[in-house]
Amino acid sequence: MDVLLKRRSTRKFSDEKITTDELNRILQAGLLAPTSMNRKPCSFMVVENKETLNELANAKDHGAxxxxxxxxxxxxxxxxxxxxxxxxxxxxxxxxMHLMATNLGIGSCWVQIHLRKKDGVYAEEVVRDILKVDSHYRIAGILALGHSDDIPEAHSLDDVDKSKIHFLV
Ligand SMILES: Cc1cc2nc3c(=O)[nH]c(=O)nc-3n(C[C@H](O)[C@H](O)[C@H](O)COP(=O)(O)O)c2cc1C
Incomplete structure (x- = not known):
């Protein structure tokens, strides 16, 4: 519950580097995620190069x-x-991975790619082009990662909307 409350979308990062151990922990979390029929279709491409990060930041109209x-x-x-x-x-x-980053005190944010567009072109096509990836790979999103002095305040259980829960009688 502590991690679930602390998990926030962080969009401002400091210059402090994520260590190899921290990155491995986050990737291990991704690899441990359950998949339908245990097929494990996901690969994880780590981008560290500033030029490529900047290209990805422009891969959709806004929000990246x-x-x-x-x-x-x-x-x-x-x-x-x-x-x-x-x-x-x-x-x-x-x-x-978002939750593991939180657990390590590292800021992260989901960047939606699937269904989003850049100047009328699907952002998935733009990202596949940047990363030179075949079209049978689909890209739901990207997780941005970085240490931060600006992680938003933790959620509180007082803020959850309990009216969303319905008990069928
Ligand atoms: C499916 C999904 C797509 C999202 N896409 C983006 C995005 O493209 N850019 C962004 O800045 N935040 C994105 N977010 C973060 C949400 O805006 C954020 O989770 C929401 O506002 C709640 O804030 P919190 O994560 O701090 O609790 C996305 C989150 C999810 C779950």
């Missing part, structure tokens, strides 16, 4: 700019030849 300041980004690539549940499997992996 934060990648410019990130220390690293993890692009989740799902192979549709392995599983048709690419979107679900990728989303769970992104969530696991």
């Amino acid at each position: 700019e934060l990648l410019k300041g990130a220390d690293k980004a993890v692009v989740v690539l799902a192979d549709t030849m392995i599983a048709d549940t690419w979107c679900e499997d990728s989303s769970i992996a992104l969530t696991y």
Whole structure:
């Protein structure tokens, strides 16, 4: 519960580098995520190069700019030849990594790619082009990562909307 409350989308990062151990922990979390029929269609491409981070930051019309300041980004690539549940499997992996980053005190933010566009072109096509990835890989999103002095305040259980819960009688 502590990690769930602390998990916030962080969009401003400091210059402090994520260590190899920290990155490995985050990637292990992605690899441990459950997948439909245990097919494990996701690969994880770590981007550290500033030029590529800047290109990814421009891969959709808005909402990806934060990648410019990130220390690293993890692009989740799902192979549709392995599983048709690419979107679900990728989303769970992104969530696991987001939570592990929180657990390590590292800021992170999901950057949506699937369904988003850049000047009328699907952002997935733009990202595949930047990373030189085949079209049978689908990209639900990218996780931006970085240490931060600006992680938003933790959620509180007082703020959850309990009216969303319904008990069928
Ligand atoms: C599926 C999904 C897509 C998202 N896409 C973006 C995005 O493209 N850019 C961004 O800045 N934040 C994005 N976010 C972060 C949400 O805006 C954020 O989770 C939400 O506002 C709640 O804030 P919190 O994460 O701090 O609790 C995304 C989150 C999810 C779950």
